[in-house]
Amino acid sequence: MVATDLQIMLQALFTITAFTILIKENPLSRIGEHIVIGGTAAHVFVTGVYKFIGKIDTYTSEWYLYFPIIAIGVLLYTIVSKEYRWYSRYPTAIMLGIGTGLTVRTIPRAQIVDQIALTLTPFTGDLLVDFSSIIILIGVIAGMFYFLFDVRITDNIYGRNLIKLGAVFVGTAWGVGWASNILGRGSVLLDRIVFILYEWLQLG
Amino acid sequence: MGWLEKWEGGLYQPVVMVIVLVLCAIPYIMPLGLPIPIGEDARTMYRDIEALPEGSIVLLHGPTGPSSYGDVGYGFEAFFAHLMRSNMRVVIFSPSSVAAPMYTYALNRIKDVMQDKVYGEDYAYYGFIINAETEWSIIANDFKGWQNNDYYGTPITEVPLLNEINDINDFDAIVATFFGTINAEGCVRQVGSVYTNGNIYILAGGAVYPYAKAYSPEPFKSVLFSLRGSAEYEYLLRRPRRAIVSMDSQSIMLTLFAVLGITGNILGYTLKQRKIKGGLN
Numbered sequence: 001m002v003a004t005d006l007q008i009m010l011q012a013l014f015t016i017t018a019f020t021i022l023i024k025e026n027p028l029s030r031i032g033e034h035i036v037i038g039g040t041a042a043h044v045f046v047t048g049v050y051k052f053i054g055k056i057d058t059y060t061s062e063w064y065l066y067f068p069i070i071a072i073g074v075l076l077y078t079i080v081s082k083e084y085r086w087y088s089r090y091p092t093a094i095m096l097g098i099g100t101g102l103t104v105r106t107i108p109r110a111q112i113v114d115q116i117a118l119t120l121t122p123f124t125g126d127l128l129v130d131f132s133s134i135i136i137l138i139g140v141i142a143g144m145f146y147f148l149f150d151v152r153i154t155d156n157i158y159g160r161n162l163i164k165l166g167a168v169f170v171g172t173a174w175g176v177g178w179a180s181n182i183l184g185r186g187s188v189l190l191d192r193i194v195f196i197l198y199e200w201l202q203l204g
Numbered sequence: 205m206g207w208l209e210k211w212e213g214g215l216y217q218p219v220v221m222v223i224v225l226v227l228c229a230i231p232y233i234m235p236l237g238l239p240i241p242i243g244e245d246a247r248t249m250y251r252d253i254e255a256l257p258e259g260s261i262v263l264l265h266g267p268t269g270p271s272s273y274g275d276v277g278y279g280f281e282a283f284f285a286h287l288m289r290s291n292m293r294v295v296i297f298s299p300s301s302v303a304a305p306m307y308t309y310a311l312n313r314i315k316d317v318m319q320d321k322v323y324g325e326d327y328a329y330y331g332f333i334i335n336a337e338t339e340w341s342i343i344a345n346d347f348k349g350w351q352n353n354d355y356y357g358t359p360i361t362e363v364p365l366l367n368e369i370n371d372i373n374d375f376d377a378i379v380a381t382f383f384g385t386i387n388a389e390g391c392v393r394q395v396g397s398v399y400t401n402g403n404i405y406i407l408a409g410g411a412v413y414p415y416a417k418a419y420s421p422e423p424f425k426s427v428l429f430s431l432r433g434s435a436e437y438e439y440l441l442r443r444p445r446r447a448i449v450s451m452d453s454q455s456i457m458l459t460l461f462a463v464l465g466i467t468g469n470i471l472g473y474t475l476k477q478r479k480i481k482g483g484l485n
Contacts, residue, residue: 190431191450193232
């Protein structure tokens, strides 16, 4: 029994149009892709505007403060004009600046000091934990040397081997990251299969 | 054209795709019942949540958008259900505007534990904040100043649960689901060093897990992995849902990936050797 709920039918339709790209790119997959991207963009735009209006409502007495912000925001849309495209660099620069400022403010403690402290863990007496701690420490040092190209340690065999070891650690980390990413994407595929089988075809 | 050349030209690709889809679909109709070992991270998180006193306030970050729901969405449902079942009070916020409708979707899927729960007292939806760094900075430093309304437009002063929150340390625990690396790192940077009142537990999507694991046990006490972590949590909850039923399919999918990867490499090597020897001419 196929579900007749409109929402589920639409979901199933777009899922199938997306799957048709596995055979090859075709008009159906492109139509589905464009509708989903267009719908998402419209949703983001509308919810963004509503959120902004909500904030202005909240601060009615200071509504004039929002004019410069609105002006900067509108400049983003100059990107669609070849002549005035460069104006969009101002809001982009402001957003990047805010992001960088927020990040830089907290990096020294959260990602440098705390991480160094956690890398240099004291021995616990648990053989497995201590062994892991030593491996982590070696991996960090070797990985750092792999990237420190300006340090001339390649003149001796120990330095060269350390760099090779660093390459092994770095390569392993990237390999794990890639494999893990594939697994995550596979989970998304399974989500669509279970949707088709259980919600649309109602087989489960 | 021989079959090896057809394979090189990608002519068998649709066949391979259909085989993968069909084989992954079979366990949903005829489950294999493969065992699911439960990891220490899931056990730790489950134990800690159970140990929290009733009425504790927990910050729940998620769900992510629709495109990543299969990766971490089921885990969000499991965490939300567990927190509600344990009579915690939960404040939810999402990382993007497209994630907000998925909150309603998730809420519908845990209706069985929400029957006696009251919005505003037992749970409340703060809404979404875009940009990973900004969202966590706001949650950590400016919870009430950023917005005066919840997602539905109700003033925070009229939502008792949200009105109680003044600072990130008013939360007794933080539970987060991450699909993007930048969200996890934003949490580490903005919250990790200032949140001292409890622990942070996360469910990391496939792309995030290796990087997030580097921040365990501090500031992330537990890091669960993608659909697998969600299945482990569903098992601990004794509330089997889609994550658990997907485990058989995931095992088949991974086996196929490995087999196809090895086969592809062997075929590629064979073809290369034949070209070197001039076998194709």
